Amino acid sequence: MSVLIVGSTALDSVKTPQREIPCLLGGSASHAAVAASFFAPVKLVGIVGDDFPRRYVRLYRRHGIDLEGLQKAPGKTFHWAGEYEINMNNRRTLSTELGVFETFSPNLPEAYRLTPFVLLANIAPALQHHVLNQVRRPRFVIADTMDLWLNIALDDLLKLLRRIDALVLNDSEARQLTKENNTVAAAKKIHRLGPKYVVVKKGEHGALLSAPGGMFISPAYPLNRVVDPTGAGDSFAGGLIGYLAVSKGALEANLRQGMIYGSVLASFCCEGFGLTRTTRVTREEIERRVLQLERMVRH
Amino acid sequence: MSVLIVGSTALDSVKTPQREIPCLLGGSASHAAVAASFFAPVKLVGIVGDDFPRRYVRLYRRHGIDLEGLQKAPGKTFHWAGEYEINMNNRRTLSTELGVFETFSPNLPEAYRLTPFVLLANIAPALQHHVLNQVRRPRFVIADTMDLWLNIALDDLLKLLRRIDALVLNDSEARQLTKENNTVAAAKKIHRLGPKYVVVKKGEHGALLSAPGGMFISPAYPLNRVVDPTGAGDSFAGGLIGYLAVSKGALEANLRQGMIYGSVLASFCCEGFGLTRTTRVTREEIERRVLQLERMVRH
Numbered sequence: 314m315s316v317l318i319v320g321s322t323a324l325d326s327v328k329t330p331q332r333e334i335p336c337l338l339g340g341s342a343s344h345a346a347v348a349a350s351f352f353a354p355v356k357l358v359g360i361v362g363d364d365f366p367r368r369y370v371r372l373y374r375r376h377g378i379d380l381e382g383l384q385k386a387p388g389k390t391f392h393w394a395g396e397y398e399i400n401m402n403n404r405r406t407l408s409t410e411l412g413v414f415e416t417f418s419p420n421l422p423e424a425y426r427l428t429p430f431v432l433l434a435n436i437a438p439a440l441q442h443h444v445l446n447q448v449r450r451p452r453f454v455i456a457d458t459m460d461l462w463l464n465i466a467l468d469d470l471l472k473l474l475r476r477i478d479a480l481v482l483n484d485s486e487a488r489q490l491t492k493e494n495n496t497v498a499a500a501k502k503i504h505r506l507g508p509k510y511v512v513v514k515k516g517e518h519g520a521l522l523s524a525p526g527g528m529f530i531s532p533a534y535p536l537n538r539v540v541d542p543t544g545a546g547d548s549f550a551g552g553l554i555g556y557l558a559v560s561k562g563a564l565e566a567n568l569r570q571g572m573i574y575g576s577v578l579a580s581f582c583c584e585g586f587g588l589t590r591t592t593r594v595t596r597e598e599i600e601r602r603v604l605q606l607e608r609m610v611r612h
Numbered sequence: 613m614s615v616l617i618v619g620s621t622a623l624d625s626v627k628t629p630q631r632e633i634p635c636l637l638g639g640s641a642s643h644a645a646v647a648a649s650f651f652a653p654v655k656l657v658g659i660v661g662d663d664f665p666r667r668y669v670r671l672y673r674r675h676g677i678d679l680e681g682l683q684k685a686p687g688k689t690f691h692w693a694g695e696y697e698i699n700m701n702n703r704r705t706l707s708t709e710l711g712v713f714e715t716f717s718p719n720l721p722e723a724y725r726l727t728p729f730v731l732l733a734n735i736a737p738a739l740q741h742h743v744l745n746q747v748r749r750p751r752f753v754i755a756d757t758m759d760l761w762l763n764i765a766l767d768d769l770l771k772l773l774r775r776i777d778a779l780v781l782n783d784s785e786a787r788q789l790t791k792e793n794n795t796v797a798a799a800k801k802i803h804r805l806g807p808k809y810v811v812v813k814k815g816e817h818g819a820l821l822s823a824p825g826g827m828f829i830s831p832a833y834p835l836n837r838v839v840d841p842t843g844a845g846d847s848f849a850g851g852l853i854g855y856l857a858v859s860k861g862a863l864e865a866n867l868r869q870g871m872i873y874g875s876v877l878a879s880f881c882c883e884g885f886g887l888t889r890t891t892r893v894t895r896e897e898i899e900r901r902v903l904q905l906e907r908m909v910r911h
Contacts, residue, residue: 527907537796612828
């Protein structure tokens with residue numbers, strides 16, 4: 314079954330202690346869509362400006378991503394610039410230019426409205442609502458978010474939490490949302506806000522699922538070297554929903570397995586700037602790394 | 613088979629945002645010995661002053677810990693005082709008084725010298741050497757350490773690394789020791805300094821084993837509430853070596869399983885001040901939590 318993904322479609326400038334790369338294909342929806350495309354057909358909802366390189370449109374297409382919902386508007390593509398510290402964990406946003414995203418209010422193509430799996434990747438909660446309003450009885454909805462929306466659009470976000478099946482967020486965001494210092498307690502508290510499933514991302518330390526069947530801990534794939542972690546969390550969410558959309562059987566077991574796939578996609582994402590590594594990955598490499606990761610928790 | 617444990621035997625004063633408790637039984641050897649005692653007979657090497665409460669001697673005895681190597685000297689017991697921040701991860705040492713530890717130079721009882729499993733719990737590397745010198749052909753030696761020794765006794769520590777089978781240390785210490793920003797790369801680099809097995813502790817994020825057979829990732833048992841994490845790392849190391857000492861079969865498989873036991877002992881440690889929770893734990897509770905933790909990584 315197919316996956317609808319809405320989020321930012323952006324151009325990123327990333328600075329690490331080693332290098333500085335401008336004009337990378339970025340944005341939450343780009344990362345999530347490419348990650349999901351290894352498993353399921355993806356329908357993308359986003360907007361780009363007239364400066365959006367044609368090679369990135371071709372990149373989406375190579376991954377079989379449906380672009381009927383990708384609007385092109387006069388003006389500048391959303392642009393994010395950020396810098397990583399030497400440890401590659403702390404990052405600083407240097408600039409954010411919304412560009413054509415400022416007034417984006419998509420009208421979903423008819424073919425999109427029956428998509429059973431929906432990922433509301435990180436973007437303003439109002440836009441996540443707007444897209445979700447247009448989908449008819451989706452089977453499973455995951456939303457991702459970030460600290461910015463907790464700070465400036467908390468009401469919209471809280472309303473969204475009552476409409477989704479699963480929330481994906483960072484550990485620091487989970488603590489901020491619940492005013493709880495303990496991450497595990499924070500995850501459990503979020504259920505009361507709506508979502509039946511809560512996935513807490515912990516970067517290099519993996520991710521935690523809190524669900525009716527209990528907790529699940531997915532380790533991160535241990536990397537010797539992180540080139541650029543931008544989009545790792547989006548790749549995780551994309552891999553997760555992509556895997557879910559094509560899996561039969563018990564939902565919670567699929568969610569657990571999907572988190573392993575998500576972690577593996579996130580690990581590939583970190584091995585190159587922007588999407589440069591992920592777009593070169595093969596399904597065989599993904600499966601190999603999934604097996605490796607599964608072996609690392611077995612004794 | 614039995615385990616020899618040397619390290620600090622101390623009185624701790626712990627301050628958390630909730631409470632302040634003076635005169636707790638603490639020290640790396642105390643935490644490790646109690647944790648190991650659930651699995652194997654333990655021989656303790658340490659020193660206490662004439663202020664050491666008799667109830668703590670009785671506590672050791674209740675755990676069947678051999679105290680022939682616990683010296684009593686005139687003067688004050690080693691005393692550590694520390695304070696935790698609201699998130700329970702960051703801690704600040706308020707004071708350290710070495711007391712009788714200042715001149716401690718133990719002469720091992722004859723019965724201790726043939727102990728097959730040795731844990732050199734966190735203490736000055738010179739003292740770890742001194743004890744190891746007196747053990748005849750040990751079967752497996754684990755050493756724990758801390759940032760303090762990296763700063764003030766690096767040469768002694770580097771020499772020790774060439775004499776042990778496994779090193780246990782925190783992620784920040786692994787990075788400091790190797791001048792490597794990436795934790796996985798740091799773990800791998802430590803092998804070149806001597807130890808065949810490297811265990812990197814990551815607190816609430818679990819622990820990582822780097823070994824000839826590959827990496828193993830042990831999650832931490834997810835706790836809703838951390839009362840006092842003092843001694844959690846020592847409990848982990850104690851549980852690990854205690855489990856190893858009584859396990860047959862392949863060493864590396866036992867190390868992996870032992871890390872799960874170590875994580876579980878660490879989780880109990882965090883649920884009470886000092887050793888108050890760990891000393892009340894039953895073997896059945898330990899086994900139950902091990903099964904739960906194993907289920908949390910299975911899908």
